[in-house]
């Protein structure tokens with residue numbers, strides 16, 4: 001049988017999932033690559049990967065997209081790794097640089113600015129552009145909150161806006177996956193989440209960042225009904241941008 005090609009996010013938020021996959025027999029049935037989120041999306045869209053832990057904002061671009069696991073990268077309120085960092089308060093943001101690693105959070109910033117804060121903002125991806133604010137996600141945000149005059153946690157702001165939790169990335173396939181594989185995959189992911197203590201022990205400490213709080217509390221990994229509702233609402237807002 002051909003191995004199932006899987007692309008997962010190479011950030012700390014995915015370490016428990018990777019631990020679970022690597023400590024289960026399923027590791028012999030998959031080809032696992034670790035990528036930045038935007039590359040994960042590109043691989044699932046192009047068919048280079050069969051399944052990806054993919055930024056949810058890119059789901060509409062995936063042919064035959066289907067969510068194949070009961071677990072995701074989510075939060076209920078603040079997530080502590082998805083930010084708009086700004087020199088000015090949000091009412092004064094006129095220009096914002098997006099994060100080339102991101103698909104979901106770039107769109108989340110656009111949705112929040114337009115529909116929640118009702119700001120008219122110019123967006124750029126030019127790394128040399130001097131902007132009022134930037135989107136930054138993942139490990140590169142750890143401990144950086146105090147380096148900026150304003151730090152808006154987009155998980156918290158989405159909850160203020162909608163009252164809902166959020167789903168940043170989901171395990172999405174571009175083809176039919178057997179129930180047998182899905183069951184085994186879910187078991188492996190669950191095993192990883194149950195072994196966060198071991199995962200934590202292997203992670204390097206980061207200044208000004210509470211890794212334990214991040215892995216156990218800020219990140220929430222279940223695909224719940226409310227998180228699916230949030231996903232549909234988010235995708236509908238993206239259509240209106």
Ligand SMILES: C=C(O[C@@H]1C=C(C(=O)O)C=C[C@H]1O)C(=O)O
Pocket residue numbers: 009011013037038054055056073079081082101102103104105106137138139168169
């Ligand atoms: C919580 C996070 O969720 C993520 C954010 C993503 C995005 O903005 O496209 C994609 C995958 C996840 O890694 C994070 O990266 O900090």
